[in-house]
Amino acid sequence: MNQLIVIALGGACGSVVRFLVSSGVYQWLGRGFPFGTLAVNVIGSFLIGLLAEALILQKVTFALEYRAAILVGFLGGFTTFSSFSLETIYLIEQGALSKAAINIALSVGACLLAVWLGLLAGRSLYYYSAGMIHWQDGAFPYAIMLANALVAFLIGIVAAILLQRVEIAVEYRAAMMVIMAGVFLTLSGLYVVLYLLEHGFALETHLNLIVGVFAGNGLLCLLLLWLGLSAGERI
Structure with a gap:
């Protein structure tokens, strides 16, 4: 269900x-x-x-x-x-x-x-080290983060192209962008966290690592979303 x-x-x-x-x-x-x-x-x-x-x-x-x-x-x-x-x-x-x-x-x-x-x-993305770089007490799931960033870039390009050509009030455009970015960042960050939990990184023992990866994923996606918007405005 x-x-x-x-x-x-x-x-x-x-x-x-x-x-x-x-x-x-x-x-x-x-x-x-x-x-x-x-x-x-x-x-x-x-x-x-x-x-x-x-x-x-x-x-x-x-x-x-x-x-x-x-x-x-x-x-x-x-x-x-x-x-x-x-x-x-x-x-x-x-x-x-x-x-x-x-x-x-x-x-x-x-x-x-x-x-x-x-x-x-x-x-x-998963060719090197199965998509995750490990060290003594942590890991960096670079593959999933790069996949999230690529999707964010595509979203930015498509959104920029359409928002320039669809007749929508400025306030609605701003609201759509905020909602779209918020939903994507939340869902992509959630999957990164689930991926780490699945690979044995518990919240009780690796909270700093999980929070750091979650924040890094968000910043990377925001950067690529902005780059996508900038690229889309030039098309």
């Missing part, structure tokens, strides 16, 4: 984010071609490839619901094969056969490429 609840919550969040991203892309590039659906499917494909390595294959049992919420719920709600299919049929019915063929080729090819690149990125 817990898994069903977190999947439902993740799916609801993913659907809302998909609507915002696809709507923003359509306002930016127009509706002459299904750019919005293509964008969410490619972004979601890369993220599921990256996070499959960072979340599933590391087998952190404490975070079973956490993984289900992100991979099944959020990314399942964020990506949409049904919209791609419907938009392709509409293009065919309108006689735009070349656009339909391009949409099929781009959606299938780009999504497969994005998943592959995400998997490569995730696997490369």
Whole structure:
């Protein structure tokens, strides 16, 4: 039952984010071609490839619901094969056969490429020392922190591009950014803590280490989020 609840919550969040991203892309590039659906499917494909390595294959049992919420719920709600299919049929019915063929080729090819690149990125993070540097009385889970930072960078780029092109009041933009950053920092920090707990670093004996890694993850993600926003503003 817990898994069903977190999947439902993740799916609801993913659907809302998909609507915002696809709507923003359509306002930016127009509706002459299904750019919005293509964008969410490619972004979601890369993220599921990256996070499959960072979340599933590391087998952190404490975070079973956490993984289900992100991979099944959020990314399942964020990506949409049904919209791609419907938009392709509409293009065919309108006689735009070349656009339909391009949409099929781009959606299938780009999504497969994005998943592959995400998997490569995730696997490369864990290439050295299984993703964690150990010393006598502590450890540094660099792989998960770098994965979190990469996602933060992508969030920053997408958010900057969309917020510049979607007609939203300034106060709502600020509120969205604060909420988005707060939720991401909380969830990414929580997973880092769960990862350390799973590897035998108890709160009673390694509190300073856990708090330090949690804070470091937050600072790193904030830095990459800011860099992503700066990069997105220049696109």
